[in-house]
Amino acid sequence: MSRLIVGPFNRVEGDLEVILDVTDGRVRAARVRSSLYRGFEQILQGKAPPDALVFVPRICGICSVSQSAAAARALAGAMGIAPPANGRLVANLIQAVENVADHVTHFYLFFMPDFARPCYESQPWWRAAAGRFTAVRGAAAGDFLPARAGLMRSMGLLAGKWPHTLTLQPGGSTHPVNASGRLRLLRVLREFRQFLERVLFGDALEAVAAIASSDELARWAERHAESDFGLFLRAARALNLRALGQAGVAFMSYGAYEQENGRWWPAGIWSGGARPLDPARIAEDVSHAWYADATEPLPPSRGSTLPIADKDAAYSWCKAPRLGGEAVETGALARQLVAGHPLVRDMIEREGGGVEARVVARLLEVARLLPAMEHWAEALRPGEPFSVTGELPAEAECAGLVEAARGSLGHWLNIRRGRIHNYQIIAPTTWNFSPRDRVGQPGALERALVDVPVGEGEKSPVAVQHVVRSFDPCMVCTVH
Amino acid sequence: MRVMWLQSGGCGGCTLSWIGGDGGPLFATLADAGIEIVWHPSLSEASADESLDILESCADGRRDFDVLCIEGSLLRGPHGSGRFHVLAGTGRPMIEWVKLLAAHARHVVAVGSCAAFGGITAAGVNPTDACGLQYDGTNSGGLLGAAFRAGAGLPVVNVSGCPTHPDWVTETLLSLARDELHEADLDELARPRFYTDVLVHHGCARNEFYEFKASAEKNGDQGCLMEHLGCKGTQAHADCNLRPWNGGGSCTDGGYACISCTEPGFEEPGHPFTVTPKVAGIPIGLPLDMPKAWFVALAALSKSATPARVRQNAKADHVIRWPRPARKP
Numbered sequence: 061m062s063r064l065i066v067g068p069f070n071r072v073e074g075d076l077e078v079i080l081d082v083t084d085g086r087v088r089a090a091r092v093r094s095s096l097y098r099g100f101e102q103i104l105q106g107k108a109p110p111d112a113l114v115f116v117p118r119i120c121g122i123c124s125v126s127q128s129a130a131a132a133r134a135l136a137g138a139m140g141i142a143p144p145a146n147g148r149l150v151a152n153l154i155q156a157v158e159n160v161a162d163h164v165t166h167f168y169l170f171f172m173p174d175f176a177r178p179c180y181e182s183q184p185w186w187r188a189a190a191g192r193f194t195a196v197r198g199a200a201a202g203d204f205l206p207a208r209a210g211l212m213r214s215m216g217l218l219a220g221k222w223p224h225t226l227t228l229q230p231g232g233s234t235h236p237v238n239a240s241g242r243l244r245l246l247r248v249l250r251e252f253r254q255f256l257e258r259v260l261f262g263d264a265l266e267a268v269a270a271i272a273s274s275d276e277l278a279r280w281a282e283r284h285a286e287s288d289f290g291l292f293l294r295a296a297r298a299l300n301l302r303a304l305g306q307a308g309v310a311f312m313s314y315g316a317y318e319q320e321n322g323r324w325w326p327a328g329i330w331s332g333g334a335r336p337l338d339p340a341r342i343a344e345d346v347s348h349a350w351y352a353d354a355t356e357p358l359p360p361s362r363g364s365t366l367p368i369a370d371k372d373a374a375y376s377w378c379k380a381p382r383l384g385g386e387a388v389e390t391g392a393l394a395r396q397l398v399a400g401h402p403l404v405r406d407m408i409e410r411e412g413g414g415v416e417a418r419v420v421a422r423l424l425e426v427a428r429l430l431p432a433m434e435h436w437a438e439a440l441r442p443g444e445p446f447s448v449t450g451e452l453p454a455e456a457e458c459a460g461l462v463e464a465a466r467g468s469l470g471h472w473l474n475i476r477r478g479r480i481h482n483y484q485i486i487a488p489t490t491w492n493f494s495p496r497d498r499v500g501q502p503g504a505l506e507r508a509l510v511d512v513p514v515g516e517g518e519k520s521p522v523a524v525q526h527v528v529r530s531f532d533p534c535m536v537c538t539v540h
Numbered sequence: 541m542r543v544m545w546l547q548s549g550g551c552g553g554c555t556l557s558w559i560g561g562d563g564g565p566l567f568a569t570l571a572d573a574g575i576e577i578v579w580h581p582s583l584s585e586a587s588a589d590e591s592l593d594i595l596e597s598c599a600d601g602r603r604d605f606d607v608l609c610i611e612g613s614l615l616r617g618p619h620g621s622g623r624f625h626v627l628a629g630t631g632r633p634m635i636e637w638v639k640l641l642a643a644h645a646r647h648v649v650a651v652g653s654c655a656a657f658g659g660i661t662a663a664g665v666n667p668t669d670a671c672g673l674q675y676d677g678t679n680s681g682g683l684l685g686a687a688f689r690a691g692a693g694l695p696v697v698n699v700s701g702c703p704t705h706p707d708w709v710t711e712t713l714l715s716l717a718r719d720e721l722h723e724a725d726l727d728e729l730a731r732p733r734f735y736t737d738v739l740v741h742h743g744c745a746r747n748e749f750y751e752f753k754a755s756a757e758k759n760g761d762q763g764c765l766m767e768h769l770g771c772k773g774t775q776a777h778a779d780c781n782l783r784p785w786n787g788g789g790s791c792t793d794g795g796y797a798c799i800s801c802t803e804p805g806f807e808e809p810g811h812p813f814t815v816t817p818k819v820a821g822i823p824i825g826l827p828l829d830m831p832k833a834w835f836v837a838l839a840a841l842s843k844s845a846t847p848a849r850v851r852q853n854a855k856a857d858h859v860i861r862w863p864r865p866a867r868k869p
């Protein structure tokens with residue numbers, strides 16, 4: 061057996077190290093180390109509750125709005141208020157903009173550059189991949205960055221700026237959109253749709269969203285081989301990325317995008333079939349994390365965060381959240397599975413959920429979201445209220461459960477004597493990249509890495525890089 | 541000009557903001573100015589062992605680079621060990637890497653208020669003993685010490701902001717590449733004066749409301765955010781309302797207070813962020829160079845002279861009274 065320490069892992073948000081035990085060219089065991097601790101949960105203690113809206117977005121520069129949304133929701137719960145229709149639509153819109161921007165940023169800047177690596181030079185698709193996706197110099201970045209900046213104009217319009225806005229409040233949004241703002245927003249969305257349809261998919265978004273099975277996807281890929289998504293599917297087929305990197309755990313989603321009656325994509329668990337989610341069964345284990353141990357895994361409403369840098373069994377700053385004692389995987393794949401998209405369900409039922417399924421689910425989500433965003437923008441009613449006010453009670457306990465681009469994000473807030481008594485956060489990558497728990501059960505990535513091939517002499521195995529990045533990890537959220 | 545970029549105790553938001561700038565295709569702009577990215581954690585192909593090679597050779601002087609950009613606070617804890625951030629794959633605290641690399645850099649740039657002053661990560665009990673490269677809040681010192689000068693002679697250039705505006709970063713790099721950023725171009729806190737010579741208040745769309753102290757009382761109101769909702773635009777050095785964010789926004793345009801995120805210590809204002817602290821009904825934080833007595837007198841006068849249009853719109857979430865066009869007699 062040999063041991064490989066892979067890090068600093070880049071093109072992920074934040075710092076990450078992966079420790080691999082390798083025998084006969086395969087990973088036998090993996091340990092995932094989150095190497096940065098900042099202590100937001102400690103910083104928040106004692107603050108005025110609304111100040112959470114200043115602090116939590118700054119946990120993460122890439123899913124800043126999702127953090128705001130979770131805090132706003134927890135505070136709204138404490139206040140017993142809900143935003144009016146316009147406020148709900150704006151919240152959906154800015155969360156969706158971030159979700160879409162994150163998915164395409166992951167695809168173009170973080171994930172695809174690995175296919176331009178010289179190790180794939182002999183592949184028939186390599187020349188095209190290198191031309192498009194070579195980091196910084198590839199042609200795709202030149203198309204993508206201006207398109208992304210164009211999309212982010214919607215944040216200037218709706219949220220003042222991105223990242224780190226205070227626009228999302230418990231009672232709605234601070235920026236009422238007027239008639240001209242609504243039109244500008246529609247123009248921005250239509251422009252970004254053109255980029256997606258012309259460059260990423262080479263097809264209408266509705267046609268992509270309607271792909272209903274694995275076979276249909278294969279036929280689509282042949283007809284759209286020239287698009288960036290088509291190029292990925294070609295490489296994925298050649299490298300068998302379907303089988304690679306399956307975690308084999310249940311999938312979880314808290315549900316996303318508020319409608320008048322419940323969430324558009326519902327909450328739930330998927331493991332061979334859909335089950336309801338009971339958030340009361342969530343608990344965090346710190347047996348292998350650098351924190352003072354509790355006698356048992358604690359539910360986040362009673363959780364604590366006391367860092368200790370010296371602890372024998374520990375190897376990460378990431379806690380190990382478990383649902384009813386089980387590790388789960390979260391993200392776009394989980395969201396679309398639980399929401400019942402036929403393509404994603406077909407892929408999982410036939411081949412399980414590996415690297416390819418994660419990427420497909422993300423881009424499918426982009427194709428589904430943009431038309432919904434146009435619809436939400438159309439539904440805005442300038443002149444009608446965008447927010448309501450409310451009073452914060454001196455004592456309250458509330459949770460805010462939302463979906464960030466990378467998966468399920470929860471904030472658990474406890475207010476005593478008008479101040480934050482405890483604030484616990486479980487981010488998507490905390491679930492996906494958790495270390496082992498007290499019964500030795502590895503987290504989703506630690507499982508997904510087992511059996512991944514390691515080539516002769518490879519110090520940072522390229523297959524390992526595909527698997528790690530397929531989760532679109534956000535390490536700054538993970539530990540916070 | 542070769543740029544080495546590392547991230548430590550921050551959120552990565554300054555990078556994400558940077559690549560979202562709408563001043564044209566960023567990578568082409570950089571290449572055109574002869575700026576080459578030696579390594580950047582979010583952008584470079586090189587990973588793990590390949591990036592380690594680059595880091596080590598830069599740190600021991602075998603590989604030349606010009607600018608060291610640091611994003612995120614420097615974490616000195618626990619107990620001065622720096623172990624709250626051990627750079628992955630190296631077993632060595634990030635603060636050691638930063639010191640080694642800074643010694644070889646011609647310029648050191650702090651990207652964001654975390655790297656400049658400590659920022660958000662230093663808030664509350666400052667659990668990680670976070671500080672900036674050359675400042676610990678308002679005190680000079682920080683990780684590298686007050687006396688530090690990079691190879692070309694400048695102190696750490698503090699591109700503060702939480703996050704930074706994309707152009708603050710790009711224009712700092714462009715000025716360095718053109719050798720156009722000198723000591724006189726930096727303010728008292730070593731921030732590039734091209735964006736800190738003005739206040740956030742300058743160009744704010746709520747200026748007319750400010751003039752008449754016609755103030756917003758709740759979220760969504762159109763009035764000035766200073767009297768009740770915590771706005772520090774009259775004290776914060778930055779051109780946020782002259783240089784729009786994301787195609788046209790800003791904090792105050794978005795309907796919420798400027799929390800003066802470019803200033804050291806903004807993370808601990810000593811009051812809830814979006815509530816203006818007052819003594820005897822008068823906001824404590826007055827405009828930077830305005831004598832208090834004058835402010836009070838002028839405020840009283842302008843309040844009594846407020847046109848009905850301004851007074852009514854200030855407390856509404858959309859224009860309910862508009863400036864009527866003059867009619868022909």
Ligand code: SF4
Nearest residue numbers: 744764765766771773
């Ligand atoms: S909202 Fe702030 S920046 Fe705008 S006018 Fe009022 S004080 Fe100035």
Ligand code: SF4
Nearest residue numbers: 780791798799800801
């Ligand atoms: S307006 Fe104030 S808080 Fe907002 S980005 Fe500018 S300096 Fe920072």
